[in-house]
Amino acid sequence: MSKTPARIRLADAAFALFDERGYEHTTVDDIAERAGLGRTTFFRHYGSKEAVVFPDHDRLLDLIRDRLATSSHSTALAAVSDAVRLVLLHYLEEGGLARRRYALTSKVSALRDREIASVARYQRLFREFIAGWMGDPTESASLRAELMAAAVVAAHNHVLRRWLRGESADPAAELDEAMGEVLALFPAPSAQDGAQGTVVVAFRSGQDLDALLPSLRRLVEGGAGR
Incomplete structure (x- = not known):
């Protein structure tokens, strides 16, 4: 009998089946069968197929x-x-x-x-x-x-x-x-006490971090200098 924990066996079986059949066409019963375990054991470890992911x-x-x-x-x-x-x-x-x-x-x-x-x-x-x-x-x-x-x-x-x-x-x-x-x-709140002017920070969440950070820094430094 395999010494691999049931939780890991189920996860390995699930991802193997997802690769072979696609996520939508894989069922909980398929996963349990591939792992050599029962449906009850599956639900003891995972509440749903999605929970395996x-x-x-x-x-x-x-x-x-x-x-x-x-x-x-x-x-x-x-x-x-x-x-x-x-x-x-x-x-x-x-x-x-x-x-x-x-x-x-x-x-x-x-x-x-x-x-x-x-x-x-x-x-x-x-x-x-x-x-x-x-x-x-x-x-x-x-x-x-x-x-x-x-x-x-x-x-x-x-x-x-x-x-x-x-x-x-x-x-x-x-x-x-x-x-x-x-x-x-x-800056920490204490560093902002008594600061003059308004700091406005704006960014688009769709940007990559590398593009986002320089823009944010310029905005913060520019606002703090007013």
């Missing part, structure tokens, strides 16, 4: 919450960077499975929609944390929190996708550098 989002969200919860006001930005790094390291540990998921979601629109919804959950979590860290209920602060959360998620996704495409030899180091770029765009 995205099994860990809730756990990753909990990891992010736990890391952010351990921070103080002075260490909040370091906590954000650490939390983003935790997510990246999870995908790096998955290795080939993460790449198979990337290839699959690139082809199946329903899975791509699910992935976008999951990314929005990460962004909302960061936005809420950052807004609390800023401690400013004004609309301009709310916008800064939204922009910062979007930039944090964009930095992570940029580096992750480079690694998934085989373009990054050291994604962890790239993420650290990217997060340094992002956080430099958003």
Whole structure:
């Protein structure tokens, strides 16, 4: 009998079948049969066929919450960077499975929609944390929190996708550098006290991070100098 855990056997069987038959034409029964397991065992590990593709989002969200919860006001930005790094390291540990998921979601629109919804959950979590860290209920602060959360998620996704495409030899180091770029765009609240004028930051989310960051920096530096 195979010593490979049932959860892994099911995932391997599922992705093999997705490659052979396509996602839409693969059923839960097909996956269980290929793995040599029963339907009950499948549902003990995964709630649905889709959950085989995205099994860990809730756990990753909990990891992010736990890391952010351990921070103080002075260490909040370091906590954000650490939390983003935790997510990246999870995908790096998955290795080939993460790449198979990337290839699959690139082809199946329903899975791509699910992935976008999951990314929005990460962004909302960061936005809420950052807004609390800023401690400013004004609309301009709310916008800064939204922009910062979007930039944090964009930095992570940029580096992750480079690694998934085989373009990054050291994604962890790239993420650290990217997060340094992002956080430099958003001074801590105390650094903004007494500032004159208004800083306006604008970007299109469809842009790549490499194109986005220089534009954001110019806008922030230009506004701060008024």
